[in-house]
Amino acid sequence: MSAPRQEGAPLRAGVVGLGWAGQQHMDAYTARPDVDLVAIAGLEDEPRARLGDLYGLSDAGLFRGYEEMIAQADLDVISVATPTALHAPVALAALAAGVHVLSEKPLAEDAERGAAMVEAARSADRVLDVSFNHRRRGDVKALKKLVESGALGEIYYAKAGWLRRSGIPGLGTWFTRKSLAGGGPLMDIGVHMLDMALHLMGEPAAEAVSASTYAKFGPLGRGGSVDRPTVAAGEDGTVPFEVEDLSTAFVRLSGGATLLLEASWASYIKSDELYVVLYGSEGGAVLGSSGSWSESRLEVHTELHGVPAELFPALGPDGRHGEAVDDFLAKVLAPDWSDFHGEDALTRARVVDAAYRSAEEQREIRLDRPTRQA
Ligand SMILES: NC(=O)c1ccc[n+]([C@@H]2O[C@H](COP(=O)([O-])OP(=O)(O)OC[C@H]3O[C@@H](n4cnc5c(N)ncnc54)[C@H](O)[C@@H]3O)[C@@H](O)[C@H]2O)c1
Incomplete structure (x- = not known):
């Protein structure tokens, strides 16, 4: 003490x-x-x-x-x-x-x-x-203010994803061992996107999750990251890869809203991308960037006095870990x-758990209790 x-x-x-x-x-x-x-x-x-x-x-x-x-x-x-x-x-x-x-x-x-x-x-x-x-990014903070102002109306659908071309962090290190990491990109970077989406949507409770996971690169020793190099292969010529390298999940939320979430450490895409797309009854928004995860960018699609309008809100600085x-x-x-006492973070953990269970059992998993309760 x-x-x-x-x-x-x-x-x-x-x-x-x-x-x-x-x-x-x-x-x-x-x-x-x-x-x-x-x-x-x-x-x-x-x-x-x-x-x-x-x-x-x-x-x-x-x-x-x-x-x-x-x-x-x-x-x-x-x-x-x-x-x-x-x-x-x-x-x-x-x-x-x-x-x-x-x-x-x-x-x-x-x-x-x-x-x-x-x-x-x-x-x-x-x-x-x-x-x-990541919820302290300038684009997230600006979009949160817009949502809270009611400018986008009711947010009834969202898409959020973080996809890398070749970014398995430290292939063969603790990141790719199930007992140490718990899972792959869904656990590592997907959880940031889940957090951003639920935060922006006003913390709706997750009611059901349907997900799939894939491991097409890691088991072959491919898809490694420049920032965190692959460890040397063991005597059998392989490096441990016990998690997924791509996951996709469909989440039913309280009030009828839904969220499509995707995360990958490696996939054949043009370049890395990080995004949140919100669909609201009065306006939509696209947040994020291609090529660089750290670039803040926000577009809002709405109508002003009956005229279709595209807005590019001014963004404040990224807050990050500070x-x-x-x-x-x-x-x-x-x-x-x-x-x-950490209840919000636990809601994210319950969705991630349900997604892995859904992928394993190939069926939708219902979350019995509202996920805001511990
Ligand atoms: N929020 C973000 O943007 C972000 C980015 C990277 C990592 N992370 C998270 O941060 C955590 C660490 O990631 P990292 O990339 O810095 O990992 P890392 O492997 O670079 O560092 C892990 C550290 O933990 C230490 N450690 C291990 N066992 C220990 C013990 N028994 N006692 C004391 N120290 C011990 C290691 O010595 C090492 O210094 C992970 O949970 C990861 O998900 C978050």
Whole structure:
């Protein structure tokens, strides 16, 4: 349990995971005057020492395993940026020690473990949040405002997808092992698109999911990523690939709306694309980009005084991880944490679980309870 702090003392933050994601959280904490990044943990010696120097940490703030960090670093908040199957163990240990948790996406490798995290956050009465950084894109924030203004009317259908030409992250690493990642692109990048779509549509509950998954590239050692190279083949000449490389899902939502979701790490398309398309009774919107996932772009199709109109709203800057961390800290600094136990992230995990089950059983899966309830 963290020691009592003086009024106004900076929050003590720790980050588990020294990869790209962990470093986004380290940057975000160090950008805040009211937070001290005091500890980092990860298995690799070289980046641990380098990042310790970069962020001015003493040797006492450098840990190999997350258990020692939680036991010794006297933290108020922790970010979890480990392989997905470690999100739940790290979060459960931190919550048991009274530490607020910001997990990387997805919440966990399956909804059962996600529900255990939510339950632990409730009983510890600490914040559990998930870093859905893509909903902080400039185009998403502008479109959210438009939807909330009523300008698009009732949103009754949406399409969302993130498709790569050749981008299996680290073919053969934890990303392509089912026990460590929980799944392939649906779990990795599809969950961002699911989050964006549900967020933009006003959090309708998912009622049923019908999905299919395919693995046409990974099992053949094809479709790897330049950013995260394929690991060397084992003695049998293969690299482990135990997940899908393309998934497609049709989701029935409360109120009769529907969502078509697709995600792939590798497929024969012209170039990578990321999109959300909303169909509303008063207007439609297309968000996203081709070629670069990070380019914000938004078009709105509507009518002005009976005249068909195409609008190109001005977009603010992308918020990315910095804003996800700021939102988490705003929750931590709020007087009451009872609304912040990770329920929204669990709704996403339940849809992903249902999609994998649907693909396996080749039938529609109904979600018995509204997915906003834990
Ligand atoms: N939001 C995003 O845009 C985004 C982007 C990339 C990754 N991610 C997510 O972030 C997480 C990490 O991804 P990554 O690409 O940085 O992974 P990575 O493989 O580069 O890094 C994982 C880190 O976890 C550490 N780790 C593993 N076991 C540990 C243990 N027992 N104790 C302490 N540290 C341990 C490793 O040492 C490593 O430093 C994943 O959940 C991934 O889905 C999110």
